[in-house]
Amino acid sequence: MGQLSDSNLKISQLRSFVAVAQSGNFTVASLDLGLSQSTVSHAIATLEEELGVVLMSRGRHGATLTAIGQEILVDAQHILQLLDSMHQKANRDRGLESGQVRIAAVRSVATHLLPKVIARFRQTFPNITVTITEHPVYTVVEQALSEGQADIGFTILPTTHNLDVWETFRDEFVVLLPPESLTNDAPLTWEHLSNLPMITTPSAPPHRHTRVITEHLEQFGQQLKVAYEVQQDSTVISMVQQGLGAAIMARLAAEPIPPDIQVRSLPVPLERVMAIALPADMLLSRATFAFLNVLKAVFQDMQLMDVPTQRSPGVVSSQRS
Template sequence: MNIAHLQIFLAVVEYGNFSTAALNLDISQSAVSRAIASLEEELGVSLLSRGRFGARPTLIGDRVLHYARQIVQAREDIEHEINLEKGLHGGRVRIASFRSAATHLLPPKIARFSHRFPSVEVTLTEDDPTGVEQALREGQVDIGLVPLPRSEEFDTWEIARDEYVVLLPQSPEPLPKTLTWEELSTHSFILYNYAECTSAVRDHWLEWGQSLKVAYEIKEDSTIVSMVAQGLGAAILPRLAALPIPEGVQVRSLPVPLVRIIGAAVLTNVLFSPAVLTFLDVLKGTGMFAGKRDTPEVRQGLT
């Protein structure tokens, strides 16, 4: 069975007549007629009713239509996979990400991609979200991992949710899993000196009518965790930024949850290589990686 004949049959059904189908397929009307005649002769049935109204599927034509679509779709899927494979023998994917996502989210995804396409070079650079955005604008990288939302110059997809947690030094008395605002108000906090995280925490406190006592503002999240372990204050960090948690630091939930959404970002209206598009499939859990997406909730053993 000629798949091209099936494609022409589908086009005639879609457009309702031979002439419009020919125009959209960029072939002559006589070529359409010959293809339909050949297909009907091969199958031994009449697939289309012709008349002043145009062309409509017969009863058997309507039943064949379902299978014709499946065959044509299967052919397109095969061609897609072949073209994808041809385009992934080489090339590269350039990624930029803020540190905690680069450390905890990207390695398993890069490993999954590299196992499937070992000939593709994958590079990863770390920067703060503002630097990631600038690298995307300047064409230095193809994909960026950033907290969402971002400006409309980027297309973005959510890939994980990262809960903000309270880090506390050891205390003589065990703490409840979720703290009250009153309990939090007794602590002085070591804040992350990074605009987006700090603003999110301050805004959250204000939204719930609370005051936040700040003892320090520190640039490095690892320094913050170490200071908490030494009893210099409490901290509020996204879970990923808090890892690894040393002994002597307790992790508790906020009275009202606060979540950081982590997304993949690319510049809008840019044509990407098959390698870049496929790595986006890894991040989104789509295409050949459908059903293989990591859990979007980041809960990596912090209790």
């Protein structure tokens, strides 16, 4: 019992180990898990350190289990199977065999973050329906929550509606430059930025990002030299790639960024604060509560957030903006 009580083994370490062992490749495993390769590598390295053995040998052609690694793989798979069985039994007892979770989000969140969460959620709650409604701007996401059209939303702080929110992660605004705009890793200066024709999304309400960027630049005596104003992020990216100008975008909104586009931080960095939002004082359904717990686990694996601990199906520790 002493060894068990002193153990620092984590489920995320076992998931990473099993995924790499099954695929034989760190890159494939990281894609399957929705994690960065460095996060998966670190998880296995810390697992090996905790156990005091080498579980796999790494090489240019992938990862190969050692003899002890093959033995421990069986145990790790068994532990994960037992964990899944525990969740299934608990779900049945809590009446989580059906239900619905309604999510409101903008495209970048729906594309790059939610699929990882939903995939993990369905492993444990296959009979709960998850619906995603994509909205063009964050104010519409907040309105959907306030009007009871969604159970969970993703927005940016500060909010424009009365919602229960908590910060999840920070997303940097980056400058996207046409190919070969700068040499090597040369930093971007205010002088260079002030001379670039800029491609922006609309600045009029309900759009917020261009106004935030403009206000940030004005603090340092800078102005955007707007050459084009377009609606869609994807159009901005294509125009930058064709050399029609530069753009300043939140990194998550810009992904996937074509490899020939140059990416630089602003001379004085700027970030947006992403948050999970719920209708104020709402009692969570069991299905919504379960989804939030899975979301918390996935985002922590991705090292994006530290969501406050949920106390009961109807209570959320929150930060009112």
